[in-house]
Amino acid sequence: MDTIKEILNYYSNNGGYVWEQFFRHFLMSAYGVFFAAIVAIPTGILIARYRRLSGWIISLANVIQTIPALAMLAILMLVIGLGPNTVVFSLFLYSLLPILKNTYTGINNVDAKLLESGKAMGMTKFQVLRIVELPLSMSVIMAGLRTALVITIGVATIGTFIGAGGLGDIILRGTNMTDGTAIILAGAIPTALMAVIADLVMALLERRFDPTKKKKVKTVTTVS
Amino acid sequence: MQDIILFFQNNWGEFLVKVWEHLYISLIAGMLGILVAVPLGIVLTRFKRGASFVMGVLSVIQTFPSFAILAFFIPLLGVGKVPAIVALFLYSVLPILRNTYTGVRAVDPNLLEAGKGMGMTVLERIWHVELPLAIPVIMAGIRLSIVYLIGWATLAAFIGAGGLGDYIFSGLNNYQPELILVGAIPVTIIALLVDLLLGKVEIGVTPKAIRKIKEA
């Protein structure tokens, strides 16, 4: 088809630029997830210990999650300004819930008997965390990171509206052109691919971390 | 703040139209999603192998960034509400489908046997046994789907579908912060309200006995 030829043509002329945006897009998403992990994993552990807190912290994260992405980006732009940093911050916010919830569930699901044995062996609370709870929850936490990464890749696409760059730039240019289908696809395909590949890689990591190796690789990401 | 109040005073009619447009595209897409996903989910419980394939394909589609899919439909279906609804519909299917599938599968086979024993046909079993028991889970999926759609419908304004996203885009394009807020805040409130409402519906359709187990 002509469109396919056009797309290939576009890539051969502008490969460097496309790669630059691809990398930038991924970097913003990765930063968002990374910062969220630093905050959400400890918090998840905390609320697993102090159940009373769990209710409202998870509700708060839930509320953040429900805010429509474009609205969030636009409002943050008014406060923080344009550019990639604003997008990374909003991606951070969107990654909180999946990681938080999964850490909480993962830690909670650790068999109480194992915790008892750990205590009986004389482990400190921190050692129990490091040696028993975290390894056993790693797989579930990984699932949370995976969901977060897919979400952030999606949201980063609309970062283009506040000057952050990324593959959304290409898609936007395509919509402004006459007969820009090829360009829209040239931007949309790598974005979709990035999300799918990220999902797959994270799924593999998720399985690697499962100490029981009983779970099949889930190709369906879970945000329940 | 003054500007926002002034804007509402002058344009409340237009504002209401946009709210309606927004809800319209989200709900129509959601309804279509339910119409397709629930029966499909029930069918898939009969074909387990087909199930993982179909859900695999759908979850791949789910990973595509919504902006990419919306833009993709411009050359195919043009601009306006129709392409927006089609794109949003694609997103609504998976959560509902997955939950229908899991919900129906989780129905105790003994109950199905009992139904068969009572002389129920397959359709009667679905209608009287499986569906009612699976409804809480299905409802959870519908809730997830619809709240998700309301969020992404803001983007649909970009392809001429209307809705509150129009204000956000105009605000971004003209640097009018009050417009951004007139779009962003109501749409967030609507999303939260719908989430709350559907949450209550979810609890409402959960049979009392199961509700007690959940709370424990």
Place this chain on the structure above:
Amino acid sequence: MRIKHLGIAAMTTALVLFISGCSLPGLGGPSGETVKVGTQTISESKIMGEIIRQLIEHETDIHVDMVNNLGSSVVQHKALVNKDIDIASILYTGTSLTGPLGMEAVKDPDKALSIVQREYEKQFDATWFNSYGFANTYAFAMRRDESEKKGIETVSDLEKYKNEIRLGVDDSWLQRKGDGYKGFIKEYGFDFENKSPMQIGLVYKALASHKMDVVLAYSTDGRIPAYNLKLLKDDKQFFPPYDASPVARNEVLEAHPELKPLLQKLTGKIDTDMMQKLNYEADGKKKEPALIAKEFLEKNNYFK
């Protein structure tokens, strides 16, 4: 609970980083030697932005970050004032006069230019350079054969068809202050019944393929000659002149004295015809603005 404390410390650090505007590794250059150039969504702005970027990077050691897809020149203005960008690739005299400066439209292009140059220096501590050589004005456009058939030459001629015409406009013009739709109704005394807001890039094809009857076009778009469209005369002179220039913050010009002469090299080098051609390369032939800029600069030997 040491992890928790670490987490909170990390969050605070991250927040501070964002708010202070530091760039994260990989997403921007070192703040000292980086200059940010802002561009609008339209190709014209991106092409000029890329020309500026490549000229700077070719001739100096400065690294340039692009801040793209700003919605309009008003957003560029705001971004400049907020120091989110250092150079606005294009600002238009008419838009800045009636928008950010909140003044009455001035019909004389030279007068308009001297006013904005004076006011930007005074109010925003920014230098508004002389024009690139072209002006991009809003213009109502029709299919040439249709306008000849109906004998429509000016905007006022449209009044008798105001209820039948399907009008396509860019989605922000309807809400725009000053030179937007509300101002138009006041000046010309009539409004259009069927308005379809859409992405500006879509109006040209919509008009050419008979989906729209009249659209509000940007006069330097390359598709106007390409699709044989006719621009109607603004007989009441509602639209002010929109001469195009780069605008830069004085703070940055002083920090990097090599920038000013470079930007001055670009003034007067691109006329309307040339801009239409360059625009067509982007919108019609689908070339990336970066590539178009490179070819343009090489052809002109970087204006050495």
